[in-house]
Amino acid sequence: PDGLPIIDGQVGPDGLTIITGLCGHGLALGPVLGEIAADLSLKGRTNRPIEPFWLSRYSSGEVAHPEMTI
Numbered sequence: 831p832d833g834l835p836i837i838d839g840q841v842g843p844d845g846l847t848i849i850t851g852l853c854g855h856g857l858a859l860g861p862v863l864g865e866i867a868a869d870l871s872l873k874g875r876t877n878r879p880i881e882p883f884w885l886s887r888y889s890s891g892e893v894a895h896p897e898m899t900i
Contacts, residue, residue: 833896837863837883839870847871848885 835851842848847870849856849863856863862878869876887893 831895832887832893835883836885837866837880838885839874839876841885844874845871 835849835853835855837849839847847867849867852859852863866876866878866880869878
């Protein structure tokens with residue numbers, strides 16, 4: 831609904847990492863997403879600021895809807 835991907839490593843069993851909803855941007859973001867996925871899967875955390883992309887944003891309150899998505 832907000833046009834942002836989901837990047838989360840805390841929504842299932844230890845080591846499960848979810849990165850989805852990229853709508854074609856995954857190719858350009860592949861290297862950093864690979865780093866984030868490895869960090870989340872192996873360490874359970876990443877130094878990158880991924881809080882805006884957590885799955886829990888949908889259950890923690892109102893999700894902003896963009897005026898336009900590409």
